[in-house]
Amino acid sequence: MSSNSDHQNHRRRPYVSNQQRQSTAVIVPTPCSHLTEFKAGRGETAFGRCGACGKGPPRLYACVSCAAVVCGVHAPDHEHQIAIDVDRAELFCCSCGDQVYDRDFDSAVVLLQTAAATLGGCNSLCTPPPESIRKRRRVDYRPWTPDSKERALLGTHSSLLPGNNEDLSPNSNFPVGLKGLNNLGNTCFMNSVLQALLHTPPLRNYFLSDRHNRFVCQQKNGVNHNKNDRKNKNSQRLCLACDADALFSAVFSGDRKPYSPAKFLYSWWQHAGNLASYEQQDAHEFFISMLDGIHEKVDKDERKPHSQGSGDCCIAHRVFSGILRSDVMCTACGFTSTTYDPCVDISLDLVPTHEVPTKTLHSCNGKAETVNSGISTLLGCLDRFTRPERLGSDQKFFCQQCQVRQESLKQMSIRKLPLVSCFHIKRFEHSPIRKMSRKVDRYLQFPFSLDMSPYLSSSILRSRFGNRSFGFEGDGKDPDCSNESTSEFELFAVVTHSGKLDAGHYSTYLRLSNQWYKCDDAWVTQVNENIVRAAQGYMMFYVQKMLYYKASGTS
Amino acid sequence: MSAPDEDNTSNNTQLASNFFGELLDSVIMDVASECHRVARLGLDRNLDDEEEELRLSAQARARVADPSNSETNSKYVVDIFGQTHPSVAAEIFDCMNCGRSIVAGRFAPHLEKCMGKGRKARVKATRSSTAAAQNR
Numbered sequence: 294m295s296s297n298s299d300h301q302n303h304r305r306r307p308y309v310s311n312q313q314r315q316s317t318a319v320i321v322p323t324p325c326s327h328l329t330e331f332k333a334g335r336g337e338t339a340f341g342r343c344g345a346c347g348k349g350p351p352r353l354y355a356c357v358s359c360a361a362v363v364c365g366v367h368a369p370d371h372e373h374q375i376a377i378d379v380d381r382a383e384l385f386c387c388s389c390g391d392q393v394y395d396r397d398f399d400s401a402v403v404l405l406q407t408a409a410a411t412l413g414g415c416n417s418l419c420t421p422p423p424e425s426i427r428k429r430r431r432v433d434y435r436p437w438t439p440d441s442k443e444r445a446l447l448g449t450h451s452s453l454l455p456g457n458n459e460d461l462s463p464n465s466n467f468p469v470g471l472k473g474l475n476n477l478g479n480t481c482f483m484n485s486v487l488q489a490l491l492h493t494p495p496l497r498n499y500f501l502s503d504r505h506n507r508f509v510c511q512q513k514n515g516v517n518h519n520k521n522d523r524k525n526k527n528s529q530r531l532c533l534a535c536d537a538d539a540l541f542s543a544v545f546s547g548d549r550k551p552y553s554p555a556k557f558l559y560s561w562w563q564h565a566g567n568l569a570s571y572e573q574q575d576a577h578e579f580f581i582s583m584l585d586g587i588h589e590k591v592d593k594d595e596r597k598p599h600s601q602g603s604g605d606c607c608i609a610h611r612v613f614s615g616i617l618r619s620d621v622m623c624t625a626c627g628f629t630s631t632t633y634d635p636c637v638d639i640s641l642d643l644v645p646t647h648e649v650p651t652k653t654l655h656s657c658n659g660k661a662e663t664v665n666s667g668i669s670t671l672l673g674c675l676d677r678f679t680r681p682e683r684l685g686s687d688q689k690f691f692c693q694q695c696q697v698r699q700e701s702l703k704q705m706s707i708r709k710l711p712l713v714s715c716f717h718i719k720r721f722e723h724s725p726i727r728k729m730s731r732k733v734d735r736y737l738q739f740p741f742s743l744d745m746s747p748y749l750s751s752s753i754l755r756s757r758f759g760n761r762s763f764g765f766e767g768d769g770k771d772p773d774c775s776n777e778s779t780s781e782f783e784l785f786a787v788v789t790h791s792g793k794l795d796a797g798h799y800s801t802y803l804r805l806s807n808q809w810y811k812c813d814d815a816w817v818t819q820v821n822e823n824i825v826r827a828a829q830g831y832m833m834f835y836v837q838k839m840l841y842y843k844a845s846g847t848s
Numbered sequence: 849m850s851a852p853d854e855d856n857t858s859n860n861t862q863l864a865s866n867f868f869g870e871l872l873d874s875v876i877m878d879v880a881s882e883c884h885r886v887a888r889l890g891l892d893r894n895l896d897d898e899e900e901e902l903r904l905s906a907q908a909r910a911r912v913a914d915p916s917n918s919e920t921n922s923k924y925v926v927d928i929f930g931q932t933h934p935s936v937a938a939e940i941f942d943c944m945n946c947g948r949s950i951v952a953g954r955f956a957p958h959l960e961k962c963m964g965k966g967r968k969a970r971v972k973a974t975r976s977s978t979a980a981a982q983n984r
Contacts, residue, residue: 351874381881392884467928475937478956549929553937553952555959559944562963668906672898736909740901744894752891760885815933816924826908 341379343367353379354387363387382406399761406758468805470497472544473551473815477558481814482576485799486583487554488812489786489834490537491544492803495612495712500541504608507535533586534608536560551815561586576788576799577640577717577832584609584637604711613637615711618750621690622681622702628694633708638715638832641674643733649673671716671739671833679706679748706753710745714782714835721794732794739784739833741804741822746780782835790831802828 324332335342341350343364354368354376355361362379363371368387378385378392382402386393439447470491474484490496499505514530536557543552561579564586587609604611617636622629649667681704684690689698718737723730746752755761787802800813802825811820886892926932936953943950945962 352877378881381878383881383885392881392888394885394888471928473927473933475939475952477937477952477959478954480956549931551931551933551937551939553939553941553955555941555952555955556944558956559959559963562959562965566965668902670902738902738905740898742897742901744897747891747894760882760889760891762889810928813924815927815937817927817929818924819928823908823911826905827912 345370351380354385355379357384394762396762400763403758403761403763469547470545471803471805471810471817472549473812473817475551475553476814477553477555479573480554480558481799482574483554483558483561483579484814485788485801485812486576486580486832487540487557488801488803489788489832490583491541492786492805493612493713493834494785494836496608497541497545499608499612500538501545505534505538507532507538510535510538531560531563533557533560533564533583537587564589573795573797575721576790577638580715580717580832581637584613610635610637612713613711613715615707615714616709618706618708620704620706621684622704623690623692623695623699624683624701625699626692626694628692630690630693637711638717639675639678640717640719641671641678642719643735643737644669644673644677646735648677669735669737671737671743671830674716674718674737675745675748679704679753704753704757706750707745707748708750710749710780710837712837714743714745716833716835718831718833720790720829720831730794732790732797734829736827737830738826739787739830741784741826742838743782743784743835744780745782749780779837779839781838783838784833784835786834787825787828787830788832788834789828791829799831 341353341362342348343353343366344361345367346364348364348366352365354363354365356363356371356373356376358373358375361371361373363376368376368385369390371387374386374388375393376385376387377383384393384395384398385391474487476484510532511530514532540552540554540557561583565582588607604614614635614637617634617639619632619634620629621631646667649669681702684701684703686700690701691697692699692701716739720733721730722733755763783804785804788799789802790797790799792798798813800811802820803810803812804825809820809822809825811818811824924932934953936951939952940949941952941955942948943955943958943962945959948958950958
């Protein structure tokens with residue numbers, strides 16, 4: 294190929310991938326005499342045969358001490374114990390006759406495998422998350438009771454609410470904060486979500502410990518208290534957090550008559566104008582809208598950072614916001630593009646019936662119980678949510694390494710778990726094409742205790758590399774990253790929908806002191822946990838088992 | 849000494865057995881290696897809990913589906929505080945938009961018109977004069 298070197302200097306060659314540069318014919322260079330001599334008589338398996346019997350691959354072991362190669366039969370006879378299973382890159386102890394594990398070995402293997410897969414780029418392991426560098430120390434939960442000085446303070450600066458005396462009616466035996474909500478006209482969608490939020494531990498604690506005092510907030514923003522001045526009514530400051538504060542105060546007052554969340558409805562309709570109409574709304578839409586409302590108003594007041602992922606902006610995000618990680622991997626070269634997005638809940642598709650696995654449990658006496666043949670489960674939905682998904686050929690992703698659009702795999706995982714996880718099951722399907730909607734009534738099993746660790750980014754990444762144990766993005770040292778101790782959750786509220794798509798009813802089951810209650814608008818009744826397990830869940834609320842508190846201050 | 853034919857047969861049997869053994873190994877080994885790693889690294893420690901939850905769920909559904917179970921379909925008589933409630937909430941309060949006294953159970957439809965929102969509401973500019981003048 295004649296090329297003018299001057300010409301080359303003036304014209305920059307465009308970047309092409311290794312694949313495109315290779316020609317079809319590969320030249321095998323002539324071997325040197327030593328190589329020829331070595332290969333003579335050894336044939337195809339010259340570079341991998343058992344030293345004892347000459348057996349070729351597969352299933353050979355390479356000794357790490359002396360580099361001898363042995364087969365499975367002769368491995369126990371070898372003088373050294375530790376070898377590598379060549380096929381699987383696993384450590385094998387010839388003495389024990391068993392596979393053994395080592396972190397350093399795994400790290401080395403992963404690095405080599407990644408380098409090979411991504412043609413030298415180890416980007417999926419090295420991408421740092423775009424979050425604040427400021428380190429936050431985690432402080433363990435310590436239960437608190439007032440000391441004598443604090444008790445005195447409590448006594449002089451507060452008074453017991455009526456109805457809280459111990460010698461009164463049996464109503465005081467029920468948890469404080471249990472109170473019905475009046476239906477104001479097709480507002481069960483709002484009531485059901487409010488009941489769940491009223492009993493969301495971190496949210497409840499925030500408002501009950503006066504963290505957003507509605508009187509102080511209104512005073513700060515100069516609300517005109519003249520009720521007769523209608524013209525000024527429109528300039529009345531809208532603050533959903535203040536309305537929430539009023540709601541918490543009323544519900545936790547100890548009074549058991551149902552509460553009418555009229556002001557809340559009024560405020561919410563002012564905030565979410567497009568959803569304001571007298572017809573059944575979607576509870577999940579209301580939930581998102583309400584969190585957004587609290588965020589918007591509090592944010593403007595406090596001038597806190599807007600980054601939702603860190604949860605520093607407002608109590609709504611502090612409680613519900615987590616971070617999702619999305620990896621898109623080029624199927625041609627292995628290059629992975631990673632993005633992080635905050636989320637306040639996880640919406641899950643119900644697994645299609647044909648994909649649901651059948652499970653057979655074997656009980657102790659040997660009889661096989663076919664349990665849950667074809668039952669959808671929350672864990673199954675989460676498995677599906679985090680599985681690698683092949684993007685269609687019409688959704689080719691531009692690979693930065695290949696510099697062309699390639700077919701790719703997409704995989705979701707959870708980088709940071711929120712304090713409270715809300716799972717929304719997509720039971721309402723709206724088809725804009727067919728101009729109709731339908732409801733999926735299929736039962737979904739959900740656990741009372743939930744371990745989210747298999748869905749964490751660290752776990753998903755680890756399984757992508759054959760479940761190797763290796764240091765991943767500062768494993769455990771990064772306080773923003775969730776680890777095992779914060780991935781255990783307990784169910785505390787379930788919003789259910791019964792009935793048809795347009796003529797249905799929402800109610801909420803609450804778990805307080807391990808007792809379940811049903812909140813059906815104004816009616817609060819006690820129910821057996823079986824009722825809850827068998828219910829048709831629409832939104833499930835889980836809270837971290839071990840609540841932790843962020844240490845304030847220090848950078 | 850066995851006859852050559854018998855030798856052949858036993859050799860063939862031995863070979864066949866060896867081949868089968870190798871095939872079986874190659875099928876099993878990959879899966880065994882992966883599962884061994886998962887088990888040893890403790891990545892499957894929640895399987896028992898998961899199965900327990902599934903079992904409890906199946907049990908619960910069976911009990912609830914049982915027609916002799918009175919708990920499921922009972923209509924509300926009293927709530928846990930001994931109260932009863934009408935199908936339309938009867939509490940009365942003032943509308944914070946127009947000031948009128950409204951029954952709780954009819955507040956939402958009232959508010960919709962009052963605020964001028966929703967499909968059924970009339971599109972009117974000023975609220976206060978309309979609310980005062982309208983005779984509903």
